[in-house]
Amino acid sequence: MGVIMKKRSFILVAVASIAFALSVPITLDTPTTSVTYAKSTKRIAGKTVAKAIKSTPDLNPTSSVRKYPAYIYDKYWKVFDRWYNVQPMSEPGTFNSKHTAKVYVANKALKSYTYTAMQNWNKALKVKAFKLGTKSNHTITVGFKNAGTGEGSWDGYYITSKLFINYNFFDNANYMPAAYKAITGKAMPSADKPNSAEYQSIYDTYWKSVVTHELGHSLGLDHTPYSNDIMEADSGTRSGDAKYTWNSTKVVNDDYAIFEDKLSSRDINRAKLTKVLGYW
Numbered sequence: 001m002g003v004i005m006k007k008r009s010f011i012l013v014a015v016a017s018i019a020f021a022l023s024v025p026i027t028l029d030t031p032t033t034s035v036t037y038a039k040s041t042k043r044i045a046g047k048t049v050a051k052a053i054k055s056t057p058d059l060n061p062t063s064s065v066r067k068y069p070a071y072i073y074d075k076y077w078k079v080f081d082r083w084y085n086v087q088p089m090s091e092p093g094t095f096n097s098k099h100t101a102k103v104y105v106a107n108k109a110l111k112s113y114t115y116t117a118m119q120n121w122n123k124a125l126k127v128k129a130f131k132l133g134t135k136s137n138h139t140i141t142v143g144f145k146n147a148g149t150g151e152g153s154w155d156g157y158y159i160t161s162k163l164f165i166n167y168n169f170f171d172n173a174n175y176m177p178a179a180y181k182a183i184t185g186k187a188m189p190s191a192d193k194p195n196s197a198e199y200q201s202i203y204d205t206y207w208k209s210v211v212t213h214e215l216g217h218s219l220g221l222d223h224t225p226y227s228n229d230i231m232e233a234d235s236g237t238r239s240g241d242a243k244y245t246w247n248s249t250k251v252v253n254d255d256y257a258i259f260e261d262k263l264s265s266r267d268i269n270r271a272k273l274t275k276v277l278g279y280w
């Protein structure tokens, strides 16, 4: 087929500056001042929050930093964004007051992958974050897009309330073996037998993972460098919502979430954090 893949760019997120009117006061880069809240008799010092944040594992907002009253997240959302690589990526209204988005799958071929991905998050978060919508009643759409196969192409993409899968990779027997090799450094089992059960299983798991990853973006999760995270990407740049720059994946226990369709505790903790931050 002569498909040339110059670059594996399979998870590119639209972090194009989406200007949301976050109704928060101007925040400090580092929380050093005390904050007070009219309805609370307690006063939590910014220093206390900063100390708790710094004692969590890398990019992993464990329960110790998810227990604060709402005003702390209103005041320090920038700090949380930067420290845990999160930011709102869905347009306001995508998730309703019950924290649920309605997902409409426009292409039949993507249905089962999307259902699994929705369930992955719902089960892990113990909340119905995603439920099925209809053509006329939905807040997120899932469909195909032609994003080419060369440089700048991608597997999946999420922007404001639309999730796209690149059908040039989805519908391409050469892609899975190439992606497998690029990610794991190993030859894909049954690479030359696209009709075998083994090939099909790897293929299905991979695309379920891609949709799960993209739905993670809808929840406000940006990338991490860890191979065992569904939100892994092979590079990232330090920015207002990224703690540091990385140029290669940190491989953890030879464990690649993308080939396991499995959320890590870091993925789950980050999604729990973005919920308290009000991003979904």
Ligand SMILES: [Zn+2]
Pocket (backbone or CB within 6 Å): 011, 012, 013, 213, 217, 223, 233
């Ligand atoms: Zn991504």
